[in-house]
Amino acid sequence: MNRDPNDKRSYSLLGKVEGAEKAFLKGKRSHEQDLESAVGFFLEFLRAFESFDFNAPCVSVFGSARFTEDHPHYRLARELGGALAEAGFAVMTGGGPGIMEAANRGAREKGGLSLGCNIKLPQEQEPNPYLDKFIELEHFFVRKVMLVKYSCAFVVMPGGFGTLDEGFEVITLIQTGKLERFPVIAMGGDFWEHFRTFAQETMLGQGTIDGADVDLIHQAESVADALNLIRDSELECP
Numbered sequence: 001m002n003r004d005p006n007d008k009r010s011y012s013l014l015g016k017v018e019g020a021e022k023a024f025l026k027g028k029r030s031h032e033q034d035l036e037s038a039v040g041f042f043l044e045f046l047r048a049f050e051s052f053d054f055n056a057p058c059v060s061v062f063g064s065a066r067f068t069e070d071h072p073h074y075r076l077a078r079e080l081g082g083a084l085a086e087a088g089f090a091v092m093t094g095g096g097p098g099i100m101e102a103a104n105r106g107a108r109e110k111g112g113l114s115l116g117c118n119i120k121l122p123q124e125q126e127p128n129p130y131l132d133k134f135i136e137l138e139h140f141f142v143r144k145v146m147l148v149k150y151s152c153a154f155v156v157m158p159g160g161f162g163t164l165d166e167g168f169e170v171i172t173l174i175q176t177g178k179l180e181r182f183p184v185i186a187m188g189g190d191f192w193e194h195f196r197t198f199a200q201e202t203m204l205g206q207g208t209i210d211g212a213d214v215d216l217i218h219q220a221e222s223v224a225d226a227l228n229l230i231r232d233s234e235l236e237c238p
Contacts, residue, residue: 067158080187091115185220
């Protein structure tokens with residue numbers, strides 16, 4: 001789906017069932033209601049797959065919606081998006097503001113393909129204006145599938161619960177053999193320092209992960225480092 005970035009109309013895929021995920025997760029419902037939800041899931045996936053038809057290798061960038069364009073993390077994400085585009089990658093984000101906007105903006109400025117998987121929320125629901133193609137989704141789990149399905153590398157920048165959820169989803173899929181061992185790259189300097197300490201000293205120390213799991217996350221101090229990690233991956237992008 002292409003759009004005029006200045007057009008602020010709603011682009012809900014399923015329109016009249018806005019709020020469907022909350023209704024689905026509110027507790028036990030009738031069998032008929034659950035079947036109706038299942039049809040909604042299928043339609044949302046179908047329309048999402050139809051919307052994203054492109055040939056370029058893709059990198060997904062995760063990060064907070066709350067950083068403004070004067071923040072160092074925003075500037076870093078913008079630089080990253082531009083560098084990925086120059087290297088021939090499409091850039092996919094959650095489609096919102098902040099880090100997502102910055103990565104999409106950088107990609108578009110360098111002539112790359114800029115993609116977004118936006119989700120309807122009370123806040124942060126407007127797609128950013130730097131998207132060449134975008135989909136607007138109702139269900140978080142559909143969004144996460146789309147952010148993972150097309151990409152052969154993942155960059156996780158500073159963010160909140162949603163960003164951590166997306167990053168851990170990818171790591172879990174790789175750890176359990178459900179996803180190829182694509183590079184997962186953490187950027188943002190000391191933002192990740194406590195996490196690495198927690199993973200190594202607490203999770204590894206108490207045996208909830210093993211040493212190889214810690215190595216699933218690569219640290220990049222610069223955009224050049226991130227690109228090198230992607231290029232040096234044993235798995236080439238299709």
